[in-house]
Amino acid sequence: xxxxxxxxxxxxxxxxxxxxxxxxxxxxxxxxxxxxxxxxxxxxxxxxxxxxxxxxxxxxxxxxxxxxxxxxxxxxxxxxxxxxxxxxxxxxxxxxxxxxxxxxxxxxxxxxxx
Amino acid sequence: xxxxxxxxxxxxxxxxxxxxxxxxxxxxxxxxxxxxxxxxxxxxxxxxxxxxxxxxxxxxxxxxxxxxxxxxxxxxxxxxxxxxxxxxxxxxxxxxxxxxxxxxxxxxxxxxxx
Numbered sequence: 001x002x003x004x005x006x007x008x009x010x011x012x013x014x015x016x017x018x019x020x021x022x023x024x025x026x027x028x029x030x031x032x033x034x035x036x037x038x039x040x041x042x043x044x045x046x047x048x049x050x051x052x053x054x055x056x057x058x059x060x061x062x063x064x065x066x067x068x069x070x071x072x073x074x075x076x077x078x079x080x081x082x083x084x085x086x087x088x089x090x091x092x093x094x095x096x097x098x099x100x101x102x103x104x105x106x107x108x109x110x111x112x113x114x
Numbered sequence: 115x116x117x118x119x120x121x122x123x124x125x126x127x128x129x130x131x132x133x134x135x136x137x138x139x140x141x142x143x144x145x146x147x148x149x150x151x152x153x154x155x156x157x158x159x160x161x162x163x164x165x166x167x168x169x170x171x172x173x174x175x176x177x178x179x180x181x182x183x184x185x186x187x188x189x190x191x192x193x194x195x196x197x198x199x200x201x202x203x204x205x206x207x208x209x210x211x212x213x214x215x216x217x218x219x220x221x222x223x224x225x226x227x228x
Contacts, residue, residue, distance in 0.1 A: 004157075033216070042201065043158065043218040059217065090157050092216070102148065102160030103216060 002026050006091050006106035013081040013113045021076040021109050023091030029104075030096040032074040033058070034066065036087040037108075043090060049074055050096055081113045118202045123223045126196075132189040134222050136202030139183045146205060147178060148216070149187045151198040158201065158218075161187065192226045199223050 007022045023032065033048035035058075045058030049068040063085060065077040074093075078085060088110050094103040119137040126132040138147065148163040162169055162176045164185075169176040175188040189196055201221040 035218070042220050045215065045217060048215065058215070088155060092157075102150070102163060103158075105157030105159070107157055108155065 004091055004093050004104050004106035006089075006109050008109060009107070010110050011112070013078070013111065015081060015083060015113060017081050019078050019081065021078070021089055021091075021111070023074045023076065023093075023106060024072050025074075025093040025104070026072065027093065027104065028071060029093035030071070031103075032068065032091065032093045033103075034064070034074070034076045035090045035092065036060065036085075037090065038087050046076065046089075078111075083113045085111065086113045087111060118204060118219050120200075120202050120219060120222045122220065123225070125225050125227055126189075126192045128194060128226055128228050129191055132187075132192040132196065132224055132226070134187040134189075134200050134202075134224065135184065136187070137184045138202070138204050141182050141204050147176065147182075147185050148203040148205060149174070149176065150201045150203065150218075151196075152201070152221070153195075153198040161200075192224075194226050194228065197224060197226045 004025045030051045034046040035043040037043045044060050046064050047058055047066040049055045052068050052071050055066050055068055068074055088108045090108050091106045092103045146163050146165050149161040150158040152158045162171055162174050164176045164178055178185045199221040201218050205216055
């Protein structure tokens with residue numbers, strides 16, 4: 001049982017490049033979400049999904065795309081990276097409703113856009 | 115989701131109880147109160163949650179006022195490893211348009227001192 005796995009852990013992109021941040025969970029959780037955290041700030045919700053084939057926008061969705069083709073995976077795509085997207089990205093998953101375990105977060109992907 | 119208000123920072127002596135307050139005066143009847151913490155730049159960690167009754171687990175206790183407009187997270191014997199940012203969040207469980215959203219505020223930075 002690996003929990004929530006995020007890859008890569010670190011990434012440097014040039015402005016305009018695209019990339020996909022991977023998130024996988026092996027707990028059969030229905031709910032998955034992506035957050036970004038800028039220095040000294042709280043987490044802000046980008047996109048979330050309540051099940052395979054169902055996604056919705058969070059607080060800061062612009063510049064990001066998501067899809068949920070399987071229960072296990074929820075990739076986050078940066079279409080054309082900008083310096084403003086330099087941040088730490090966290091993926092989270094849970095049962096819906098979360099129950100006693102709450103949400104499980106991954107260890108994060110630290111992205112720098114130059 | 116209802117918004118929460120927390121003090122930006124608090125200090126606590128090691129071995130003493132840490133009492134972290136949270137105001138959520140606009141909470142609805144079906145919104146749960148969740149507490150998470152984030153140590154350094156790690157992913158947030160679930161602590162506890164509740165609806166209207168007080169809750170206790172191996173990590174902490176959650177006291178919710180009778181009118182549900184505020185709550186207190188209690189760490190009974192704080193250690194240096196409890197130094198972290200603590201987030202109080204309210205969210206709706208299954209069955210509404212807000213299902214699955216976990217919106218973080220700025221949190222309280224708890225510094226446990228020797």
